[in-house]
Amino acid sequence: MSAPLDAELRRTTHGPITRLSFAPTAPPRDAQVSVYLVGDALVDTGSTRVSRAVLxxxxxxxxxxxxxxxxxxxxxxxVRLLLDALGPMPVLAPRELIDVIVATRRVPPYRAAFFGHPHPIERAELSPYDDGDELDCGxxxxxxxxxxxxTPGHMALVVREGGLAxxxxxxxxxxxxxxxxxxxxxxxxxxSYRAVAALAPDVRLLPTHGRARDDGRAALLRGADELEALAARVHAEVARSGDRDPVRVSERLFGDDPMRAISGGEIGHAVFVRAVLEPVRRLPAIAVTPPAP
Ligand SMILES: [Zn+2]
Known part of the structure; x- marks a missing residue:
């Protein structure tokens, strides 16, 4: 008898794209992750916590x-599991992220709990792609x-059908x-939100986490406005107080946020404040730490 699967699969179709969404069966369960089949390509590979179900x-x-x-x-x-199980195949990655993909073997414990550590990938197994490239996938x-x-270097992948993206x-x-x-x-x-919203009159979103959305243009334009409004509040608070420390500014604006401590400064309201004041353009980035007392 084979081992039980580590995730529940939900399969949906979106024109030529098949979405495979995996929800872990063991806690923490709030770690749903999707991959996409389109033509002969797989877009993203999911987390190692759902490896058996993906395979x-x-x-x-x-x-x-x-x-x-x-x-x-x-x-x-x-990636490693699929190459080993299914045989060699091209693995295309955003050019500026290849170094960091190859270098990442372990992630912090809170991330490992949700998604598991990635399996190692060798540089020779990755092929770069760039903004604007048209990838023929069967x-x-x-x-x-x-x-x-x-993150810097992030790519979206677009399938066009007339006025639909x-x-x-x-x-x-x-x-x-x-x-x-x-x-x-x-x-x-x-x-980026506005650029994707401008791709076509009808934009459908197929994210890794959360639901597929047919109201892509509206959701992106509303999201961009929301981000700008929050950023404006950060800038106004810095101008008012003369204080640029992300932790103090975030506490005044958004209140207490346990996620910063849980994540070791990788997620949370103070991270948002710093992403407004000091946007990350290059990797590696460092976590947000509280100011010295
Ligand atoms: Zn990410």
Missing amino acids: AALRDRPPRRIVLTHQHEDHVGN GVTLTAQATPGH RVMTGDLFTPRPLEVFFEAAIDDAVR
């Missing part, structure tokens, strides 16, 4: 290439769209604007 779902339709949106462990986690073309904001957005879009990651740049995120 089982791909057995009957193995991809012939992998395209990665960015370097985080819930996207690159299963009859379906994916267009790479630079979408920094969640279906966009695999990785971690670009979040409906919870204050929950940004320590590699974020809010001004870049605003520009």
